[in-house]
Amino acid sequence: xxxxxxxxxxxxxxxxxxxxxxxxxxxxxxxxxxxxxxxxxxxxxxxxxxxxxxxxxxxxxxxxxxxxxxxxxxxxxxxxxxxxxxxxxxxxxxxxxxxxxxxxxxxxxxxxxxxxxxxxxxxxxxxxxxxxxxxxxxxxxxxxxxxxxxxxxxxxxxxxxxxxxxxxxxxxxxxxxxxxxxxxxxxxxxxxxxxxxxxxxxxxxxxxxxxxxxxxxxxxxxxxxxxxxxxxxxxxxxxxxxxxxxxxxxxxxxxxxxxxxxxxxxxxxxxxxxxxxxxxxxxxxxxxxxxxxxxxxxxxxxxxxxxxxxxxxxxxxxxxxxxxxxxxxxxxxxxxxxxxxxxxxx
Numbered sequence: 001x002x003x004x005x006x007x008x009x010x011x012x013x014x015x016x017x018x019x020x021x022x023x024x025x026x027x028x029x030x031x032x033x034x035x036x037x038x039x040x041x042x043x044x045x046x047x048x049x050x051x052x053x054x055x056x057x058x059x060x061x062x063x064x065x066x067x068x069x070x071x072x073x074x075x076x077x078x079x080x081x082x083x084x085x086x087x088x089x090x091x092x093x094x095x096x097x098x099x100x101x102x103x104x105x106x107x108x109x110x111x112x113x114x115x116x117x118x119x120x121x122x123x124x125x126x127x128x129x130x131x132x133x134x135x136x137x138x139x140x141x142x143x144x145x146x147x148x149x150x151x152x153x154x155x156x157x158x159x160x161x162x163x164x165x166x167x168x169x170x171x172x173x174x175x176x177x178x179x180x181x182x183x184x185x186x187x188x189x190x191x192x193x194x195x196x197x198x199x200x201x202x203x204x205x206x207x208x209x210x211x212x213x214x215x216x217x218x219x220x221x222x223x224x225x226x227x228x229x230x231x232x233x234x235x236x237x238x239x240x241x242x243x244x245x246x247x248x249x250x251x252x253x254x255x256x257x258x259x260x261x262x263x264x265x266x267x268x269x270x271x272x273x274x275x276x277x278x279x280x281x282x283x284x285x286x287x288x289x290x291x292x293x294x295x296x297x298x299x300x301x302x303x304x305x306x307x308x309x310x311x312x313x314x315x316x317x318x319x320x321x322x323x324x325x326x327x328x329x330x331x332x333x334x335x336x337x338x339x340x341x342x343x344x345x346x
Contacts (some may be wrong), residue, residue: 043192072107092231149174
């Protein structure tokens with residue numbers, strides 16, 4: 001008996017899939033009209049965009065938490081190395097150890113609060129998308145069933161041979177398909193716009209939590225850093241006679257000292273204005289040969305270029321006397337014409 005029921009359900013599901021496939025083929029070929037809702041399609045596009053944005057935010061937040069965890073481990077190793085090199089007789093050994101322990105606690109608390117107030121909230125926000133996506137897909141299938149039942153009913157109504165039993169059954173199937181589709185459609189029509197508008201408040205709350213947690217962490221870690229700085233300053237004052245020089249540094253570098261308040265670098269004095277000559281041209285300042293800086297040559301100047309041809313030679317011009325120069329614009333200009341006889345030419 002149970003096997004017969006399972007077989008009947010399986011056959012019914014197979015028949016539904018065949019009817020849907022046939023209906024989609026007819027719709028693509030243009031032989032059957034398709035029910036479309038452009039407003040709902042816009043809701044679906046917004047839903048896909050919202051899901052993609054939330055998934056990226058979740059991925060980036062997890063990467064950020066991984067980096068915070070790495071910083072926590074790096075800070076722990078750094079403080080451990082400081083404890084190893086810190087000798088027992090040095091000033092503030094216990095305080096340095098306490099600073100390291102408190103720093104580790106702050107990093108751990110910072111990471112945990114980000115998980116609780118940001119990541120878990122984001123996971124809950126994205127947890128509602130799979131169910132809605134499933135219902136959207138189900139609505140699409142039920143819409144095809146609705147169109148299929150509607151077309152079947154219309155074909156029976158316009159048939160020349162009316163069969164009342166088939167027509168009644170087709171009407172029942174159509175009403176059933178319509179009811180299932182409208183229930184899903186109504187719920188999604190109300191839920192999708194509400195989900196779309198809720199994203200703004202979610203982003204605001206999420207990043208407000210992140211910024212508040214970060215602000216509190218940086219304030220508390222800054223107090224520990226300042227305390228460690230004071231310990232190192234007092235240690236440097238107690239061992240001021242032990243100078244530390246860096247090999248390879250310039251000779252005028254001197255020993256390294258720890259100052260309580262770092263002084264800003266002195267501003268360089270402006271260069272003296274160049275001397276102005278009487279013809280209002282700037283004359284270069286005179287520099288002593290001993291302190292004249294040598295300008296380094298650029299690599300392009302060090303390389304040999306192509307051979308430069310010699311400059312052209314100047315051709316001397318023949319000097320003309322004033323009387324040999326003819327002025328064509330004088331009033332008394334009369335050209336001298338030499339007339340020769342044929343005998344002279346010969």
